[in-house]
Amino acid sequence: xxxxxxxxxxxxxxxxxxxxxxxxxxxxxxxxxxxxxxxxxxxxxxxxxxxxxxxxxxxxxxxxxxxxxxxxxxxxxxxxxxxxxxxxxxxxxxxxxx
Amino acid sequence: xxxxxxxxxxxxxxxxxxxxxxxxxxxxxxxxxxxxxxxxxxxxxxxxxxxxxxxxxxxxxxxxxxxxxxxxxxxxxxxxxxxxxxxxxxxxxxxxxxxxxxxxxxxxxxxxxxxxxxxxxxxxxxxxxxxxxxxxxxxxxxxxxxxxxxxxxxxxxxxxxxxxxxxxxxxxxxxxxxxxxxxxxxxxxxxxxxxxxxxxxxxxxxxxxxxxxxxxxxxxxxxxxxxxxxxxxxxxxxxxxxxxxxxxxxxxxxxxxxxxxxxxxxxxxxxxxxxxxxxxxxxxxxxxxxxxxxxxxxxxxxxxxxxxxxxxxxxxxxxxxxxxxxxxxxxxxxxxxxxxxxxxxxxxxxxxxxxxxxxxxxxxxxxxxxxxxxxxxxxxxxxxxx
Numbered sequence: 516x517x518x519x520x521x522x523x524x525x526x527x528x529x530x531x532x533x534x535x536x537x538x539x540x541x542x543x544x545x546x547x548x549x550x551x552x553x554x555x556x557x558x559x560x561x562x563x564x565x566x567x568x569x570x571x572x573x574x575x576x577x578x579x580x581x582x583x584x585x586x587x588x589x590x591x592x593x594x595x596x597x598x599x600x601x602x603x604x605x606x607x608x609x610x611x612x613x
Numbered sequence: 614x615x616x617x618x619x620x621x622x623x624x625x626x627x628x629x630x631x632x633x634x635x636x637x638x639x640x641x642x643x644x645x646x647x648x649x650x651x652x653x654x655x656x657x658x659x660x661x662x663x664x665x666x667x668x669x670x671x672x673x674x675x676x677x678x679x680x681x682x683x684x685x686x687x688x689x690x691x692x693x694x695x696x697x698x699x700x701x702x703x704x705x706x707x708x709x710x711x712x713x714x715x716x717x718x719x720x721x722x723x724x725x726x727x728x729x730x731x732x733x734x735x736x737x738x739x740x741x742x743x744x745x746x747x748x749x750x751x752x753x754x755x756x757x758x759x760x761x762x763x764x765x766x767x768x769x770x771x772x773x774x775x776x777x778x779x780x781x782x783x784x785x786x787x788x789x790x791x792x793x794x795x796x797x798x799x800x801x802x803x804x805x806x807x808x809x810x811x812x813x814x815x816x817x818x819x820x821x822x823x824x825x826x827x828x829x830x831x832x833x834x835x836x837x838x839x840x841x842x843x844x845x846x847x848x849x850x851x852x853x854x855x856x857x858x859x860x861x862x863x864x865x866x867x868x869x870x871x872x873x874x875x876x877x878x879x880x881x882x883x884x885x886x887x888x889x890x891x892x893x894x895x896x897x898x899x900x901x902x903x904x905x906x907x908x909x910x911x912x913x914x915x916x917x918x919x920x921x922x923x924x925x926x927x928x929x930x931x932x933x934x935x936x937x938x939x940x941x942x943x944x945x946x947x948x949x950x951x952x953x954x955x956x957x958x959x960x961x962x963x964x965x966x967x968x969x970x971x972x973x974x975x976x977x978x979x980x981x982x983x984x985x986x987x988x989x990x991x992x993x994x995x996x997x998x999x
Contacts, residue, residue, distance in 0.1 A: 555677025
């Protein structure tokens with residue numbers, strides 16, 4: 516299972532290049548749509564806090580995977596139908612502010 | 614000198630006869646409302662008759678996912694902010710007259726039937742806190758084992774609520790010197806919201822962690838959980854839910870409950886007496902609010918992102934979609950004039966409120982607003998379970 520995860524992680528693009536227009540839309544999406552569960556300021560709601568501090572122990576690849584596939588059995592939905600892998604990586608870095 | 618004389622004359626004449634009176638802001642609040650502007654943390658004061666914004670209230674903190682309720686004289690609004698702030702707003706002066714940050718993270722609230730107590734439902738730390746509506750002094754603190762959701766007022770200075778993490782349901786009686794908290798039983802896995810019918814008879818709880826809805830008969834001396842709709846959609850693969858449905862406006866029409874299917878783009882119609890499913894309506898997306906248009910057979914529905922630029926109107930007799938409207942980008946809420954003639958719809962990403970005539974479905978007007986979410990008319994003051 517572990518190695519499988521590692522494989523999937525490797526398949527994700529390392530750099531997250533998105534066009535500036537799209538980046539603006541993604542930022543809006545994080546604040547508004549992710550914010551409906553995680554709070555507009557990302558300090559938590561039904562979903563946990565997504566602040567820089569809260570996410571410090573997690574790596575961007577892992578976060579991107581959670582964003583794409585959700586957390587089964589919880590309210591965190593998979594965003595793969597709406598986001599590319601690059602975009603999920605962009606959001607992960609955006610959240611971690613790297 | 615001339616000026617002074619004029620002033621004297623003014624002061625001497627009865628105030629209602631003077632032209633100054635006409636400039637004094639109106640003292641009646643019955644056709645006013647408040648709109649939450651989530652990005653700026655402000656409230657827009659709107660006048661229903663003029664279809665216009667008439668003022669702004671500031672100093673309310675984080676208003677993402679905020680809601681509010683009104684005191685019985687429709688003068689004061691109690692605003693529940695996401696950051697745990699509880700603010701009391703004067704509709705006439707448009708000022709915050711009292712404010713307390715009572716928790717780290719809260720989700721909504723309710724006011725008791727007599728208007729004396731305001732209860733707030735909190736995520737962090739989980740529980741319900743009850744405040745004096747006059748002063749916002751803490752009256753009772755009832756901790757819970759998780760995030761509390763679905764807080765409603767029940768007649769007789771009581772409130773009911775549910776815990777997301779554990780499924781527990783409680784009825785709190787605050788009419789005596791000491792609160793009496795009664796556990797009613799378990800609703801099921803991850804209840805996401807709950808609603809009370811206008812006759813205060815049935816407390817309905819929607820479940821996210823399993824299929825189904827749980828009902829408690831609050832007219833019964835010892836209410837028990839009754840589960841229904843347990844098998845809808847179980848055969849198909851669930852669709853992702855990008856926004857939790859809200860049950861505040863669950864519609865009750867034609868002897869039916871209309872419920873949002875969770876994880877399916879459908880409305881479910883249930884017979885109120887037998888709790889059996891009577892019909893399904895395929896709709897545009899994951900339903901968020903389903904609200905009955907007062908004094909009509911119609912219900913209006915909005916949807917979760919990314920399908921949230923559409924509102925559909927459904928006839929509760931035929932269960933058919935009769936109209937699909939596109940009011941604007943990111944429709945978050947709909948509020949009806951108390952007798953149903955108009956509906957006000959907030960479009961967050963187009964920064965406006967769009968007003969429709971519910972008979973002709975023509976747009977009657979638009980009001981500019983900063984990222985508007987909830988719209989609340991003062992007439993809510995007199996409705997149970999809001």
